[in-house]
Amino acid sequence: MTKTGTGLRAKHQRMVLVVIAIVAVISAGLLAAYALRNQANFFYLPEQMSANPPEAGKAVRLGGMVQPGSLETLDDGITVAFVVTGNETATIPVRYSGILPDLFVEGSGVVADGSLQKNGTFLATNLLAKHDENYVPRELEGLEQHQSPEQSYTTTMYTD
């Protein structure tokens, strides 16, 4: 390869090839990510679950917000019942027996492992608390842990 004309042309050729390769790789990746769109969800929102219910007893995850005012402890003392809401009106009632995570409060995000029962109740075997993207100091908020559901409600669910 000589220094002047052909060298420059070779450099341009390489640049074009690299740019084509990068474009191809990016579109392949985006295509794969798009194809995964629904399979790669970590959980179903209530509206997704009621629109397209999984068969009863099949292990799935349900995620959403714990509806404020819906959390109650049943008579046996270890079972809790609450309602999960999403971005739309659909809601799903959930039952869970076990230790609740520290951040599990009304109006906050939750992800439940379990299965949908025939009567439409979701029986959870494990609960995960979902934290939202807000970081607010306790003093500044001037509120108890359970008193600021609205703010986290509007932001935990990502809406486009």
Place this chain on the structure above:
Amino acid sequence: MHGYANPTRFLSLARWLTPVLLLSGIVLSAGAVAWGLFVVPPDRLMGETVRILYIHVPSAWLGMGGWTGIALSSAALLIWKHPLAAIGARAVAIPGMVFTAICLATGSIWGRPTWGSWWVWDGRLTSMLVLLFLYAGYIALAQASARDGGSSKIVAIFGIVGAINIPIINRSVVWWNSLHQPPSITVGKSAIAGEFLIPLLIAVLGFSLLFGGIVLMRMRALIAEMQVEARLRRRALEDDVPVAASMGTS
């Protein structure tokens, strides 16, 4: 930029830049982490565990930024055959992998008390773990090619192809329902209160300066290694075939 293709010129710049970056990086990141540990108030819901943010976020930034650097150097190597590009990409790989591992470890420690689980297979966590494996593969490939004199093109192509994971990590919490929270800091907007945000930004800056210093240090070490090898080879040539001694000059 091509001025620095000459290693002597690059080295004279790197010689004074390395201690400057390392020192300012150490001072800023130590200060920001201390600020985060002792001054910042507890979070409304997370309480004291919020402090892990000051290690987790800068590490995640550098893990992803490191691979972006590898991809850019790889493109520079393939297009312009810039001699420093391969050295730069190799120098970034190990610190990038270390920060990715720190990000995963701190996230896991935070996830146990916050979510109730050390690890879940959601989009963000899985794609970050893939990044760690990509780093491991890249380091193995780069070392093998440097040792056995293989083609550095293969390594550069791997660096570019692996970059597809970076936008996937970034968008994973938006595209898919995930347990990891959506981005707190987006262009022009922050869902993080100022008390938390300022030390966080200083920590990101400090960690980045430190990272730059480490990369320059490793680049100098790699160049020195190559010079030693070239010198040894030349000496071996001189000893064996005195006639061929003039060939070794570079």
